[in-house]
Amino acid sequence: MNENHPRLVASISPEWSIPQVADALSRALAGDGPALAAAPISQQSVPAEISVVVPTSGSTGAPKEVAFTSAALLASARAAHKFLGAEPGEQWSLLLPVNHIAGINVLVRALELSVPVVGIEDAAAYTAIVPTQLHRALHGDQQLLSHLQGCKAVLVGGAAASSHLLESARKANISVLTTYGMTEMSGGCIYNNQPLSGVEVKISATGNIQLRGPMMAAGYLNNLSAWKNATEDGWFTTSDLGELVGKEIRVTGRSDDQIISGGEKISLGAVEKFLSQEFHEQEFIACGVPDLEWGTKLVLLSNLDINIESVRDKLKNSLGAHAVPKGFLTVENLPLTSLGKPDRTIARELYLAAN
Structure with a gap:
C-alpha cells in the first residue's frame, strides 16, 4: 500500500442512522470524504487509495484491520449482481450489522443499483442473512419469514448452513442461495459453490482453499507480516479446507x-x-478444554437436552471413537458471534464455569 498522501478515517458511530452510514460510504468510495472504518481502528489515517477498513472479529487472534480500495468493493458488488441478474432500481434490505463486511456489502450493492436499502418492514428483491436468522424465520419469527419469502434471492452466509435448514427454507418458499467467502475477499465470492465472475479458486498442497480476484482486499493495516504470510502471487490462502x-x-x-x-x-x-x-431441531457447539488425562478434551454444548448415548453412538460410528465428547453441557442460548458463528471462547468458559 502507498503510504504517501495519507487519508483521514471516520469510524461508523453507533448513533449514526443507516442513511448516514450509506452517505459516508458513498463519499468514501467516490473519494469525496474520509475513508470509512466499520469499527474503531488503531490509526487515524490510511494510504490514499484505501476507502474502507473493516476489522475482523479476531476469533483466531488479535483483530486484523482489513483495508479495501473502492475498486475491490465495487468489483464484489458487480460480480454479485451479475450472478443474481439484478437490475438498477431493485432494492436490497439490510438485515446485518454494518460493522461487518456483509453489512457493508449490502450498502455498496444498494449504491450500485441506485436505490436506498430498506429494513425488514419493507419489501425487497434481495437480502443477506446468516443461518441463525434463517432458523429463527422458520421457527416463529413471522415478520422475518414474510420478508424473506418476498425476496427474489436470499443470500445465506457468514457460517455454514446445514442441508436440512436450506431444504426447510426452500419448502417454505424462501429462495435461498449459499455464499462462501471471508472479509479479505470482500465477503462472499462463491455462490452456490460456484465462483463469482473474476474469482479464481485452487487448493493448496496442504488442502487449504486459495482465492484470487479483483475484490481482494489491499492488506492488513495493522499486521503487514500476516498479510504477506497469507498471500502469494495474488492468491489469498484461507484457513478453510x-x-x-x-x-x-x-x-x-x-x-x-x-x-x-x-x-x-x-x-x-x-x-x-x-x-x-x-x-x-438442535444446535451444537464443540470445543476443547484443558484436561490432565487427554491434554485437551472434546466437550459439547447444546441449546436442548442432549441424548448423550445417541450422540456418542452416532459420532463413534461415523467419525470414530476419538470424536466422542468427554463432557456435555446444556445452555439456554448457545454463544454466537454477531454473524452467527460459534463463539468457542465463550463456550469454553461456560463449560469450565459449570464444571
Missing part, C-alpha cells in the same frame, strides 16, 4: 478449528456439522 469437484468448490473443514486430544486430531466443525444433520 476444501476440494474442487468439477466446477464446484466444497468446504470440508477448517485448518484452525482442530484440537488434539489423546494424540488424535479432531475437527470441531466436522463434529458440529454431523450432529446438526442428525439432530435437526
Whole structure:
C-alpha cells in the first residue's frame, strides 16, 4: 500500500442512522470524504487509495484491520449482481450489522443499483442473512419469514448452513442461495459453490482453499507480516479446507478449528456439522478444554437436552471413537458471534464455569 498522501478515517458511530452510514460510504468510495472504518481502528489515517477498513472479529487472534480500495468493493458488488441478474432500481434490505463486511456489502450493492436499502418492514428483491436468522424465520419469527419469502434471492452466509435448514427454507418458499467467502475477499465470492465472475479458486498442497480476484482486499493495516504470510502471487490462502469437484468448490473443514486430544486430531466443525444433520431441531457447539488425562478434551454444548448415548453412538460410528465428547453441557442460548458463528471462547468458559 502507498503510504504517501495519507487519508483521514471516520469510524461508523453507533448513533449514526443507516442513511448516514450509506452517505459516508458513498463519499468514501467516490473519494469525496474520509475513508470509512466499520469499527474503531488503531490509526487515524490510511494510504490514499484505501476507502474502507473493516476489522475482523479476531476469533483466531488479535483483530486484523482489513483495508479495501473502492475498486475491490465495487468489483464484489458487480460480480454479485451479475450472478443474481439484478437490475438498477431493485432494492436490497439490510438485515446485518454494518460493522461487518456483509453489512457493508449490502450498502455498496444498494449504491450500485441506485436505490436506498430498506429494513425488514419493507419489501425487497434481495437480502443477506446468516443461518441463525434463517432458523429463527422458520421457527416463529413471522415478520422475518414474510420478508424473506418476498425476496427474489436470499443470500445465506457468514457460517455454514446445514442441508436440512436450506431444504426447510426452500419448502417454505424462501429462495435461498449459499455464499462462501471471508472479509479479505470482500465477503462472499462463491455462490452456490460456484465462483463469482473474476474469482479464481485452487487448493493448496496442504488442502487449504486459495482465492484470487479483483475484490481482494489491499492488506492488513495493522499486521503487514500476516498479510504477506497469507498471500502469494495474488492468491489469498484461507484457513478453510476444501476440494474442487468439477466446477464446484466444497468446504470440508477448517485448518484452525482442530484440537488434539489423546494424540488424535479432531475437527470441531466436522463434529458440529454431523450432529446438526442428525439432530435437526438442535444446535451444537464443540470445543476443547484443558484436561490432565487427554491434554485437551472434546466437550459439547447444546441449546436442548442432549441424548448423550445417541450422540456418542452416532459420532463413534461415523467419525470414530476419538470424536466422542468427554463432557456435555446444556445452555439456554448457545454463544454466537454477531454473524452467527460459534463463539468457542465463550463456550469454553461456560463449560469450565459449570464444571
